[in-house]
Amino acid sequence: MAEPLLAIDRLDVFHGDFQALYGVEAEIAAGEMVAVIGANGAGKTTLLSALAGLLPRPAAAIRWQGSPIGALRADRVARLGIALVPEGRLLFPSLTIEENLIIGGRMGRRGPWGLEAVYRLFPILRERRAFAPAQLSGGQQQMAAIGRALMANPALILIDEISLGLAPVVVRQLYEVLPAIVGEGMAAIVVEQDTSRALSVSRRFYCLQEGRVALAGASGSVTREAIGRAYFGV
């Protein structure tokens, strides 16, 4: 079998003394879209942060194209082509929207995404490019955060809670462009509270419950009951 793009093997992650992830096993192939679902506090954000290198994790627990990357600092991980759209968007408040995008592309990885392509995907950002992030609506900020990650032309994009706090119409818009993004050959791990939407866009899913993978499989064939059990542990 071919080496997966990213392989996670017995991943334990701690916040100080508190253990948030227990022996998580998962993988994703190049160009694949995977959903991570789970209740509040299940450990989804922790998982993505650990993958991006923002939290300490065992050196051998994460492999990128076969090599362990668990000991790398977050800026090194980013250079490999892993981009995170963090929960809460976290744009740089003292940079304009355009500067936020440009700084996302500063590593100079080659690929289809650039300022022009992002503006074509989210035309509103072109209009607002000289604005400060705080002057944009939540949905527009989310677009900018996704755009900032795309600017890096990553091989893998990690998106934490696309739809959190956004109007339904905006959520639908964002999900409409998601296939276009992954269609460019980029792999994506999408964290989502809205289970049915997550399952409908992804090929496979992992369901976390209290820091453990409670269920995993193909998104198309899983039943509601199974998800419900894995979600709440009842």
Added chain:
Amino acid sequence: MDVTRASRLTRLAGIAGLLLVVLLALAPWWAGRADLRLLGEVFLYMALATLWNLLAGYAGLVSVGQQAYVGLGGYLLFALTILAGLPVPLALPLVLAAGAVVAVPVALLIFRLRGAYFAIGSWVIAEVFRLVAAQVAALGGGSGASLPPAVVRTLAEGRDLREAMAYWLAFGLATAVLAAAVAILRSRHGLALTAIRDNELAAKSLGIDIWRTKLLVYVAVGALTALAGALIFLQKLRISPDAAFAVNDWTAFVIFIVVIGGIGTLEGPILGTLVFFALRETMADLGTIYLIALGAVAIAVMLKAPQGLWGLIRARTGAELFPLSRKVTGIPSGS
């Protein structure tokens, strides 16, 4: 079950400490004149270090301007005795009170600066005091003044008794400052200070008035530092703006003492003072190299062992000489 602050070691330390206090109080009978002066200086530095530690180590007010109060105390002593004609024993309590009175408006001003900016702001205050002192023509302006023999005699007749008095004052101040520090830290305010240091937000949510607690500590420390300054220049008998408000002598050394000994502990400044004087007495000939080494050691301690020498000792032995931390003892088994 019983919550107590005294462990066996602190009780032993208490007895040993009492013996030591008696022994040191008798120093004028067993120590030579030079040694007595050195001991007096040790105690004054111990007081300054303990006071700075209260500010920076407990209240989070990192001042690099405490020379403002040392110099203020020195100059006030000279002014009250030379210009106002008061005897020294009367002047000293007035210095203490004046230190507190001056500290209040100063605090109102520099408490507007946070963190490191507070540090430099406190230094500006010290510079202002120095420049003002240099303008006081009656005390010699920029070149300073000496304490006339007539004034010195108001402390005590006879040189030996005077030296002994100066020593007892220094020793008394150091003991009083230590006792005050223990008392403050064991009080409700002490708890508040620790809470502030560990987490301002948490302290706020406990309903602690952070600003008032800090003000209280700042003013008390200012007053006692002024008294220390008066005693320092009572011993030196000569004052000048540059000596009185020297950042190196009254702040840099004090900071190094506290950092090397262990910031945020009561034992640290004491241990640090002893180390500082041991080094000074053996290495002072080296002059500037000694200062460079001191600075380098302080940096190394800050980076590698931020709890200082006392922190290292405590980590090894669990020792604690002052009954501060609360230990739960006598938990009934099986409940």
Added chain:
Amino acid sequence: MEWVNAVLQGTLLGGLYALFAAGLSLIFGVMRLVNIAHGDLIVLAAYLALSITAGFGLHPLLALLLVVPAMGLLGYALQRGLINFTMGGDILPPLLVTFGLSVIIQNGLLMGYTADPQKLQAGALETASLTLLGLTAGVLPLLTFALAVAVIGALQWMFYRTAMGRAFRATSDRQDVALLMGLNRAHVFGLAMALSLAVTAIAGVLLGIRTGFDPAGGGARLIFGFEAVIIGGLGNLWGTLAGGVILGIAQAIGGQIHPGLQILAGHLVFLAVLAVRPRGLFPKMEG
């Protein structure tokens, strides 16, 4: 006329103070660090220029070509080798470590150069002056002021128009998210300190030509720079220039009243600003 002249001289002196302040302001903006050794580094730069002018027979302004990169390198090394290890959020370590550094630099200079005051010899530049409308200004103070405006303009441009400036602002905004952009925090901080000390080099050389220096003079320079930053408003580079000018004018007018009041008047204006407008006269506007 005397008073107008005092204001003019004070304004020009303010240029020097703005140069003291600019580096301080920059590193505070990028990493919230207050470098207590900043003044001693200014003095160190002056001594470096002294050795270079003596060794190579260069004019001090030409020596800048060596002193600026040397101080920049020193800044980078200092940040990566020492100060970065103190940047954990607690204010005590950076404060005390830079304080220790200050004592080390002072005494190192004392050993290397003795306590005697020194001066950089700039020949005709020191005495040349221009007269206009009955006012006379030295060419050196004019040059200093022009350099201050140029340096602050360049810093402003760098901060808001270049990739390095974006990296500085992003790291200052959110250190962890900046990592996600591939920005190595230690390196970014190193660059900021390098830039700060490069500016410090210019300040040190001009100080050395203008008034002379000795190993103990760092504290006063730190304080003047700090006062300019606070008077102007934290995080505002042009405000820092204005703060320097206000400080310079206050000192010049104080000195005009009575020579002993010169420095004191500057401190008093600073304290007055602190009392009335604690965020400075020109606090940074949002957006």
